[in-house]
Amino acid sequence: MNTNSAPGPSGIGYTIIKHISDKSSFIILKIINLSLKIGVVPDQWKQSLIHPIPKPQKFDYILANMRPIxxxxxIRKSVTKLLTNRLSTILTHNKVLRRLNFCGLKGEDTAIPLHLMNDIIEDARENGKELWVVT
Structure with missing residues (x-):
């Protein structure tokens, strides 16, 4: 079945996920919620396949002429989206993130926090400072 999309390690593409029954969706959601509740993440969600995609330039054994994907x-991407949506709803509703601590929330801009982070990294690099970033 060629869907012109990359299904990832499991071979399950979005077209398959979009066409599963409501009962199957419910079962998958139950498995996901149980996995999150007990803190067990399937090994397959921790893996990815990296493929080099050539840029328009001639390769000539120069890695800069390749683009990794x-x-x-x-299913992992769907779980990430589900968690992001749940967290965004909670954080927005309870106004947990304010001022510059809002990047990633729906309808908010990420440019300012990204510029600040870049400035902090550059300062640490230029001044030989140790920098720890925790997310």
């Missing part, structure tokens, strides 16, 4: 499992 990571293929992640689509």
């Amino acid at each position: 990571a293929l992640l499992d689509n």
Whole structure:
């Protein structure tokens, strides 16, 4: 079945996920919620396939002329989206993130926090400072 999409390690593409029954979706959601509740993440979600995609320039054994693409499992991507949506709803509703601590929330801009982070990294590099970034 050629869907012109990259399904990732499991071989399950979005077209398959979009066409599963409501009962199957419910079962998958139950498995995902149980996995999150007990803190067990399937090994397959921790893996990705990295494929080099050539840029328009001639390769000539120059890695800069290749573009790596990571293929992640689509169920994993769906879980990430589900978690992001749940967290965004909670954080937005309870106004947990304010001022410059809002990047990633729906409808918010990430440019300012990204510029700040870049400035902090450059300062640490130029002044030989140790920098720890925790997310």
